[in-house]
Amino acid sequence: MARVLIVGAGVTGSLCAALLRRQTSRPLYLAVWDNAEDSGGRMTTASSPHNPQCTADLGAQYITCTPHYAKKHQRFYDELLAHGILRPLTSPIEGMVMKEGDCNFVATQGISSIIKHYLKESGAEVYFRHRVTQINLRNDKWEVSKQTGPPEQFDLIVLTMPVPQILQLQGDIANLISECQRQQLEAVSYSSRYALGLFYEAGTKIDVPWAGQYITSNPCIRFVSIDNKKRNIESSEIGPSLVIHTTVPFGVTYLEHSIEDVQELIFQQLENILPGLPQPIATKCQKWRHSQVTNAAANCPGQMTLHHKPFLACGGDGFTQSNFDGCITSALCILEALKNYI
Numbered sequence: 001m002a003r004v005l006i007v008g009a010g011v012t013g014s015l016c017a018a019l020l021r022r023q024t025s026r027p028l029y030l031a032v033w034d035n036a037e038d039s040g041g042r043m044t045t046a047s048s049p050h051n052p053q054c055t056a057d058l059g060a061q062y063i064t065c066t067p068h069y070a071k072k073h074q075r076f077y078d079e080l081l082a083h084g085i086l087r088p089l090t091s092p093i094e095g096m097v098m099k100e101g102d103c104n105f106v107a108t109q110g111i112s113s114i115i116k117h118y119l120k121e122s123g124a125e126v127y128f129r130h131r132v133t134q135i136n137l138r139n140d141k142w143e144v145s146k147q148t149g150p151p152e153q154f155d156l157i158v159l160t161m162p163v164p165q166i167l168q169l170q171g172d173i174a175n176l177i178s179e180c181q182r183q184q185l186e187a188v189s190y191s192s193r194y195a196l197g198l199f200y201e202a203g204t205k206i207d208v209p210w211a212g213q214y215i216t217s218n219p220c221i222r223f224v225s226i227d228n229k230k231r232n233i234e235s236s237e238i239g240p241s242l243v244i245h246t247t248v249p250f251g252v253t254y255l256e257h258s259i260e261d262v263q264e265l266i267f268q269q270l271e272n273i274l275p276g277l278p279q280p281i282a283t284k285c286q287k288w289r290h291s292q293v294t295n296a297a298a299n300c301p302g303q304m305t306l307h308h309k310p311f312l313a314c315g316g317d318g319f320t321q322s323n324f325d326g327c328i329t330s331a332l333c334i335l336e337a338l339k340n341y342i
Contacts, residue, residue, distance in 0.1 A: 008160035010041020045110030095214030302333025
């Protein structure tokens with residue numbers, strides 16, 4: 001039985017796992033490892049420690065589908081709509097730029113429910129707090145070391161974490177990346193920002209006419225969302241949740257500052273935008289060091305194969321673009337490259 005490891009439990013990794021399971025007739029052991037404490041990657045949904053039903057999307061807020069991808073990736077959208085995971089965004093988002101023919105979708109149970117759906121479909125063994133440190137060649141197999149625990153062996157590996165994390169890996173992999181590939185990978189760049197989730201007690205009222213708002217006049221805050229309102233969830237038993245995304249310049253400036261200091265700065269600026277907000281009962285501040293791809297790998301449509309036998313490839317939005325369709329494209333390209341080896 002082939003042992004396959006996918007590193008990264010974001011959209012690309014989870015979809016890759018699901019497609020691999022669906023399209024492979026032979027039995028395989030499929031593992032997904034992620035350094036974080038839960039699945040989602042940059043499509044993560046945080047929960048209030050006081051009520052797990054009170055959630056906030058700290059990464060992607062909604063999914064925009066262009067007419068081109070509505071046709072090209074129709075089966076993926078149809079599946080998520082049929083399962084009730086996605087539904088059309090109907091709540092007002094002020095300042096949102098809409099292009100003709102675009103459709104916007106929200107995930108009713110939080111954006112990470114997309115990833116959870118694909119991981120469930122894959123039947124993969126999913127492990128969190130697994131930080132890969134080294135990848136070595138051992139007798140035509142890959143030996144993968146992580147920060148804690150013994151190394152494990154695999155026949156095929158797919159890396160879907162942000163490109164700078166791939167370049168940090170130690171072991172034989174560092175020598176297997178050709179000079180040309182290394183230059184392509186080193187040219188990939190990302191924006192950085194912070195996201196802050198605020199959770200409120202049931203019955204709290206946040207009285208604004210919108211569900212989300214793009215801010216253009218603040219040096220710190222770029223986007224604010226009443227997250228439950230965005231998803232049309234109004235309940236007397238579940239408190240509202242608020243999500244704040246910072247601007248990229250703010251994210252870059254305060255990238256190495258403490259989360260506590262950054263949170264305090266965001267609160268100060270939020271008072272200017274929404275004065276007199278009630279006190280939240282819980283907060284969650286998320287640093288997105290690798291937020292959105294600003295420069296993707298050149299001449300690598302969707303993936304980069306680093307080694308053929310045994311197979312090792314990397315993919316993700318660093319090889320396409322930072323949106324749901326970019327991740328679908330990458331997962332499909334990885335599957336195409338991988339099919340001759342499975």
